[in-house]
Amino acid sequence: MLLFGVAAPVCAQQGTATLQFRPLYNAQQVVPGKKVFNPKTNDSLRIDVLRFYISDICFYKHDSLVASDSLHHLVDMEHPGSLRIACAFSKPVIYDQVKFNIGVDSLTNVSGVSGGDLDPTKGMYWAWQSGYINFKLEGYSPQCKTRHQKFQYHIGGYMAPFATLQQVGLPCSNGKNELQLEINLDAFLNALDFSTCSEVMSPGEQAVKLSRQLSSLFRIAK
Amino acid sequence: MKRPVIFLLFALLLFTAFRSAENVLQYPDYFPKPVYNFSKKPLTQAGVNLGRALFYDPVLSADNTISCASCHSPYNAFAHIDHDLSHGIRDQIGTRNAPALVNLAWQKSFMWDGAVNHLDVQALAPITHPKEMAEDIAHVAQKLRNTALYPALFQKAFGDTSITGERMLLALSQFQLTLVSCHSKYDSVMQHKATFTAQEQHGYTLFRKNCSSCHREPLFSTYEFRNNGLPVDSTLNDFGKMKITKKTGDSLLFKIPSLRNIEFTYPYMHDGRFHRINEVINHYTSGIVKSKTLAAELQTPIVLTADEKVDLVAFLLTLSDRHFVFTPEFGYPTSIFSPVNKKGR
Numbered sequence: 254m255l256l257f258g259v260a261a262p263v264c265a266q267q268g269t270a271t272l273q274f275r276p277l278y279n280a281q282q283v284v285p286g287k288k289v290f291n292p293k294t295n296d297s298l299r300i301d302v303l304r305f306y307i308s309d310i311c312f313y314k315h316d317s318l319v320a321s322d323s324l325h326h327l328v329d330m331e332h333p334g335s336l337r338i339a340c341a342f343s344k345p346v347i348y349d350q351v352k353f354n355i356g357v358d359s360l361t362n363v364s365g366v367s368g369g370d371l372d373p374t375k376g377m378y379w380a381w382q383s384g385y386i387n388f389k390l391e392g393y394s395p396q397c398k399t400r401h402q403k404f405q406y407h408i409g410g411y412m413a414p415f416a417t418l419q420q421v422g423l424p425c426s427n428g429k430n431e432l433q434l435e436i437n438l439d440a441f442l443n444a445l446d447f448s449t450c451s452e453v454m455s456p457g458e459q460a461v462k463l464s465r466q467l468s469s470l471f472r473i474a475k
Numbered sequence: 476m477k478r479p480v481i482f483l484l485f486a487l488l489l490f491t492a493f494r495s496a497e498n499v500l501q502y503p504d505y506f507p508k509p510v511y512n513f514s515k516k517p518l519t520q521a522g523v524n525l526g527r528a529l530f531y532d533p534v535l536s537a538d539n540t541i542s543c544a545s546c547h548s549p550y551n552a553f554a555h556i557d558h559d560l561s562h563g564i565r566d567q568i569g570t571r572n573a574p575a576l577v578n579l580a581w582q583k584s585f586m587w588d589g590a591v592n593h594l595d596v597q598a599l600a601p602i603t604h605p606k607e608m609a610e611d612i613a614h615v616a617q618k619l620r621n622t623a624l625y626p627a628l629f630q631k632a633f634g635d636t637s638i639t640g641e642r643m644l645l646a647l648s649q650f651q652l653t654l655v656s657c658h659s660k661y662d663s664v665m666q667h668k669a670t671f672t673a674q675e676q677h678g679y680t681l682f683r684k685n686c687s688s689c690h691r692e693p694l695f696s697t698y699e700f701r702n703n704g705l706p707v708d709s710t711l712n713d714f715g716k717m718k719i720t721k722k723t724g725d726s727l728l729f730k731i732p733s734l735r736n737i738e739f740t741y742p743y744m745h746d747g748r749f750h751r752i753n754e755v756i757n758h759y760t761s762g763i764v765k766s767k768t769l770a771a772e773l774q775t776p777i778v779l780t781a782d783e784k785v786d787l788v789a790f791l792l793t794l795s796d797r798h799f800v801f802t803p804e805f806g807y808p809t810s811i812f813s814p815v816n817k818k819g820r
Contacts, residue, residue, distance in 0.1 A: 365516075365595030366644040373599055374613035374640035380599035382719060383592040415721070457721060 268345035270312055270320065271431040272353075274328055274336045275474065276303050279439045285330055293443045294396050300438065302391035303330040304377065306357050306370070310340055312348035320346040325357055327370035327377065349426055355467050356387025356418040362411040384411050384456065387418060388467055390438070396447035404447060408464050410456025417456070417464035421471045433474035440470055500580055503657050505665055505693050509580035511594060511652060518649055521631040526650025527808045528628055529643060534618050536564050536608035543601070543647075546573040549806050552736035552799060553577060553654060559747025563607040570606075570711055572747035575740040577656045577733060577799070582698050587729045587745040588716045589700060598647045612640045619643070624812070654805060656735045657693075658798035665693065671793065677783075678790025685759075685777045685787075686734075689770070695734040695794065701770040702727040704763030708746055715745070726768050738795040752791060756784050 276283040278300065279292065288297040310322040322340040329335045357371070362384050366373060377386045386409040397404050410417045425432055444466060445451075453459045498518045500509060529535065533542045546561055547553040553576035555562065561569035571587050585591035591600055601607040602615065619625040619638050626636035632649075633642050663669035671679060682690075691697045700716050707713075707727070716725040729745045743749040749758065759777045763769070779787065799805070 363592050365593040365648075366641045368639055368641035372640045373596070373644065374616055376613070378596070378599065380596075380603040380612075382590040383596050412720075 268320070268342040269430060270310075270340045270342070270346050270348070270351075272307070272310065272338045272340075272351070272434055273431060274338075274434050274436055276300075276330055276336075276436045276438055278437075278442070283330065283438060291394065291443075294394070294447075296395050298392060298394040298442065300330075300390070300392040302389055303436075303438070304328065305355055305388040306377065306385065307338060308354045308357060310338070310351065310353040312346050313350040313352065314348050316350070319348055325361065325367075325369075325371050327375055346430070350422065350424050351432060352420060352422040354418055354420050355471075356409070356464075357385040357411070358418060359411040359416065361385070379407075379409065379455075382455070384409055387464070390441070394447045394451075397451040398448055399451050404445075404451040405454055406452075406463060407454040408460050408467070410460050412456070415456045415458070415461055417460050419464055419467045421468045423471065423473050425473050435472045435474050437470050437472060441466055500652060500655065502580075502655050503662060503666065503693070506657065507581065507694075510583045511580040511648075513580075516595075516645065516648075518652060519632065521628075522633075522646050522649035523653055524650075524808070524811055525625075525628040525632040526646035526648065528624070528811045529647050530650050531807050531812075534622070535602055535610060535615055537610045538564050540564055541608060543598070544807070546601075546607075547576045550739075550800060551575070552656070552739040552796070554736075554740035556739075556741065559742050561601075561607055563604065564609050567606040567609075569604065570713060571745050572742060574730075574732060575736060576651055576654050577735055578694055579654060580652045581694055584698070584730070588719050589730060590719050594651065595644050595648045598644055612643070616640055616643060628811070654799075656796040656799040659735065659796040660793040662693075662796075664793070672789070674786050674789045675793050676790075678786035678788065679793075681779065681783055681787045682790050685779070688772050689731045690734050696731045698731060700725070700728040700730055701772070702766065702768040703729070703731075703759075704765070704769050704773050705744060705748070705758070706762075706764045708748065711746055713746065724768060727766065728768060734791060735794045736796055736799065737791050739800060752788050753784065756787060760784075 278289050281289060283289075283300050283303065285303075286299060286301055288299045291298045305328055306325050307328055308323075308325040311318055312320045320340070320342045326338045327335060328338070361367065361371065371385070373380075377389065378384075379386060386407045388406070388408040390406045391404065393401070393403050395402055408417050423434075441463075450459065453463060498520065500513065500518060502509075530543045533539045533545070535542060541564055546555040546558070548555065550556075555573040559572060561571060561573045563569060574587065579594055582594070585594065585597045586600065591597045599612060602610050602612060616638050625638060629638050629642060630636045632646055660669055660671075660675075664671055689697060689699070689701060702715075705727075714726050716728040717723065719725075732743075737743075737752060741750055741752075743752075743755050749755050756779065759773070760779050763773055763776065
């Protein structure tokens, strides 16, 4: 027993790699429900909901895979703890590139119900048509012609030709085990025309078009 | 010394095989292998019991008035008699006919348009539909946590009292998977325990000639999607599978329903437009509307004389399974609900 007790800390030597997400709008931290100035339309907008899945996180060194985390992580701006994903590995991880998916892979989408972050009570599962919402962004802009001038982007869909899963690949040469990842929502929102496109809530061409922008929103903080 | 050990091991193996067999889905040997993956999620009696309680409990709806069984009644072979379209809370009427729940373990997609890809996520659709149960799955979980009954039922089924969306849905699947209909006269004939009358036999021949390519035995459906030539109801403008796939080739395609228990599951079709089996047969002989997506199987008209129609119906009535309809194990779970009811639930 004693021997085991002594040996344990040696065995438990582990590596962690942490992703810390920071949602930004024009370089300002996004606060749910707080209005921010929109320079494109010269008025204000508000971001109320930002919720998305991060999955299949892979760490590479010289283009070869050194560690991976196959879980689906729900990142929800309303729960600051969820903005931090700590991947635990059995040994320290040294890497120069990280890749991850925004969304839920197609196999998970056809495998019935899942628990944890994928539990359908998390509000990220479409009930009327099977499939997860990969990325959810909701808020307000006076430019929207919808009820209460709200915008709602629920981007999902796993079946061709309307698959919306996106991969992000970022080089990170500094070798830190904690990565600060900015999500530049202004790049997404400023590319939209709120007056014609303020609600996308089903799989289809529009969702695919919007999903193609998602990867470029993620950047390593300088 | 070795032989007794091997014998013991063998006996143990046999014992465990027998033990696990009690929870295996029972179906006749002429049924195909189920689509549902039981090796990942084996049936357990506690899981089935929990699912049965949930199935019959109106707690699943926003105002606690309707349960799954409201539109999938055991007495109608788990369909909804007389309602052409689904009937939700506050007397709201939906857009499609509530289908009969039967032999679900063999189905690879669900709903008339195949919108749902797995049995385990199917119940989310009626629970959240504003014109059906109009609830939120997270709120249902919250309501269940505040009952005297459910934490204990979840404990029995899953090992602890935690109530999650995943567990709720898995349990609902467990009960619904047991809804196997295989005790009709047709089944008795297949098992050489009965014989068709001359009229039924003639109807069976007509059925095999005209209907069985889509309503394939022994499940009486291929569970594929077809345009069966119904004129579009302009009050609904329902184009079926096209809404899901957005492919024009899927316009007016609906899931082929099983004909098992057809006697009990009227009205018929995705919009419940036909109330009698005769109307359905007359549609196929003289009501087909030609369009680009009309099923290949229906390009050549089905021709039946009046007598042949009667014989065909006689055969279709051999698909009625009274055991399925009246067996207490599928019915309202008084034994699960009543101990708590006595204490005032």
